[in-house]
Amino acid sequence: MAGEPSASDPSVGDRASSDEMWMSLAIDCARAAGRQNEVPVGAMIVRDGKILGKGNNRTIRDTDPSAHAELVAIRAAARNQGDWRLTGATLYVTLEPCAMCAGAIVLSRVSRVVFGAHDPKAGMGGSIENLLQDKRLNHYCEVVSGVHSDESTSLLQSFFRERR
Numbered sequence: 001m002a003g004e005p006s007a008s009d010p011s012v013g014d015r016a017s018s019d020e021m022w023m024s025l026a027i028d029c030a031r032a033a034g035r036q037n038e039v040p041v042g043a044m045i046v047r048d049g050k051i052l053g054k055g056n057n058r059t060i061r062d063t064d065p066s067a068h069a070e071l072v073a074i075r076a077a078a079r080n081q082g083d084w085r086l087t088g089a090t091l092y093v094t095l096e097p098c099a100m101c102a103g104a105i106v107l108s109r110v111s112r113v114v115f116g117a118h119d120p121k122a123g124m125g126g127s128i129e130n131l132l133q134d135k136r137l138n139h140y141c142e143v144v145s146g147v148h149s150d151e152s153t154s155l156l157q158s159f160f161r162e163r164r
Contacts, residue, residue: 019092019114022046023148026092027116029056029069030155036061040094040155043069045077045110047089053077069093070101074108085109094152096123096145102131105141112142116152 022044029042033056044054055072059065070093078084090112097105097113102124105113113132115125124131125143132141 019144019147022090022092023094023114023116023152025051025054026094027148027151027155029054030094030152033057033069034155034159040159041069043073043091043093045073045086045089045091047086052080052086052089066100068098068101069095070097071104074104074110078108087111090114092147094148095119095156096125096127097132098122099124099129099131105132106137106139109139110141112144114144114147116146116148117156118145118149 026042026044029044030040031042033042034040038057038060040057042054042056045052053073053076055076056069058067058072061067070091073091073093074086077086077089085108087109088111091105091110092114093101094116096115096117096119098119099122113125118127120127122128125145126133130143131137132143134140
């Protein structure tokens with residue numbers, strides 16, 4: 001995905017500013033979903049400053065209840081690298097992962113998850129439970145929450161407000 005920002009650029013700086021940059025790109029993916037009348041959630045998988053995969057919600061377009069942004073991005077990343085193991089990668093997602101997505105994140109060995117908005121009704125990154133960091137599992141992730149939370153939350157609230 002040439003021409004896109006790289007976390008190794010000197011202008012990016014520390015991890016927090018890098019997280020903000022990648023989350024901004026995930027928000028762009030979420031906006032694209034909203035334009036397609038999908039719930040505006042976007043995700044990016046990044047390793048070593050390169051995008052391995054990205055996606056947004058496609059449940060309506062694909063008539064697939066599993067086509068959440070995280071799973072679309074995981075599938076793209078695995079396909080692009082030719083391996084299902086995403087060790088060393090960070091997943092940026094605008095909404096806290098649900099149980100299905102958290103399970104796929106753990107199984108695909110994503111090392112780190114950065115999310116924007118908390119999901120008090122379905123969040124498995126700490127809101128309801130924390131499947132992503134359950135030490136009983138064979139793999140668990142570092143989790144960072146609240147990156148661009150206001151923008152991520154606003155996108156979701158606007159989307160649902162327009163439909164009520």
